[in-house]
Amino acid sequence: MRAITTALLCLLLSVQTAFASQVRIKDLVEFDGVRANDLVGYGLVVGLNGTGDGIRNAPFTEEIMSNILERLGVNITGEQFRPKNVAAVFVTAELPAFSRAGSTIDVNISAIGDAKSLLGGTLIMTPLNAADGQIYAVAQGTIIAGGASAEGDAAKVTQGVPTAGVIPSGGRVEREIEFELASLTSLRLALRQADFTTAGRIEQAINRSFGKRVAAMLDSGTVQINIAATGRRSTAHAIGEIENILVQPERKARVVVDQRSGTIVMGEDVRISRVAVSQGGLTLRIQEAPVAVQPNPFAEGETVVVPRTNVGLQEDAGISLAEVPDGTSLSEVIAGLNALGVAPRDMIDILKSIKAAGALHAEFVVH
Numbered sequence: 001m002r003a004i005t006t007a008l009l010c011l012l013l014s015v016q017t018a019f020a021s022q023v024r025i026k027d028l029v030e031f032d033g034v035r036a037n038d039l040v041g042y043g044l045v046v047g048l049n050g051t052g053d054g055i056r057n058a059p060f061t062e063e064i065m066s067n068i069l070e071r072l073g074v075n076i077t078g079e080q081f082r083p084k085n086v087a088a089v090f091v092t093a094e095l096p097a098f099s100r101a102g103s104t105i106d107v108n109i110s111a112i113g114d115a116k117s118l119l120g121g122t123l124i125m126t127p128l129n130a131a132d133g134q135i136y137a138v139a140q141g142t143i144i145a146g147g148a149s150a151e152g153d154a155a156k157v158t159q160g161v162p163t164a165g166v167i168p169s170g171g172r173v174e175r176e177i178e179f180e181l182a183s184l185t186s187l188r189l190a191l192r193q194a195d196f197t198t199a200g201r202i203e204q205a206i207n208r209s210f211g212k213r214v215a216a217m218l219d220s221g222t223v224q225i226n227i228a229a230t231g232r233r234s235t236a237h238a239i240g241e242i243e244n245i246l247v248q249p250e251r252k253a254r255v256v257v258d259q260r261s262g263t264i265v266m267g268e269d270v271r272i273s274r275v276a277v278s279q280g281g282l283t284l285r286i287q288e289a290p291v292a293v294q295p296n297p298f299a300e301g302e303t304v305v306v307p308r309t310n311v312g313l314q315e316d317a318g319i320s321l322a323e324v325p326d327g328t329s330l331s332e333v334i335a336g337l338n339a340l341g342v343a344p345r346d347m348i349d350i351l352k353s354i355k356a357a358g359a360l361h362a363e364f365v366v367h
Helices: 002-020 059-071 196-210 235-242 330-339 344-356
Strands: 029-031 037-046 087-095 104-111 122-129 135-142 144-151 156-173 186-191 215-219 222-226 254-258 263-266 275-288 291-293 304-306 309-324 363-366
Touching: 037 059, 037 135, 059 087, 087 122, 087 135, 104 122, 104 135, 122 156, 186 196, 186 235, 196 215, 196 222, 196 235, 254 344, 263 330, 263 344, 330 344, 344 363
Parallel strands: 254 363
Antiparallel strands: 029 186, 037 087, 037 122, 087 104, 104 156, 122 135, 135 156, 144 156, 186 222, 215 222, 254 263, 275 309, 291 304
């Protein structure tokens, strides 16, 4: 346990050091207009080994299958069919910026009916629409499912999620998104984490790199670039130079904890005021052990179940009263709690109490 704790502390220290170093502007901002677009479609997967939708429970599967067959010239009006090797699915994809017609993209497949598995299935040609209702890509191909499932008469085992999968390069772009990057005279940089200090440093770094004022901070999350003032041949050349400029970002003091896994992640600027900590625990155990009492042989009577309950209350030693000096960093507090053998979940409760007392000077995020 101590070895694992030491390794975690080393990892946290390395993460803090990485945050203090300089990073590229492209890793801190999004360029206005240079963005991906989400696509979605509704299609049919065939070739399943009896693990498809039950037509009675998913009538939309029969409807789309009938439409596809009719478009292929097969008239099935009035016919009764109950195939088990087809499944209705949603197809989602992301159309990257500046994608050209004929290029390929990855698509994700998710069953929407009661199909048990998409393993080995093939997606039939499915158009993918954007938010404007236009078709921008078409998807088709063999699905790589994300799990496996097997069952018998009295047992069933499932690993992963067999009702979802992916088709690498399974979508082909058919329509391009109209965006003239070369016609832009100004460009805005949107910070992923809005901060006035970081935005100011980005402005200064860009102006220093070009040797003149080409960038202006509009607010904590936006820096505007005057493309014409850069003197570069095109907007793309200016962006290519700007995105590789190094900047040291400023981060808010923040503590993030995950109660489910007991993970604690902190920034290097987290500080704690003078506070006293005392932590203990009560363990209450209740155990039911009913006893069956039977009448004597050849005696009249019936068996009676008599309840028996064992109740125990135990108080753990916990942490005795300890005082934390003013200005102590949270990493030092965590190291001290680890040295005392405090469990991660108890450590999270202590941090919550310190935050509630107003002694933890950082944003406290709990997942």
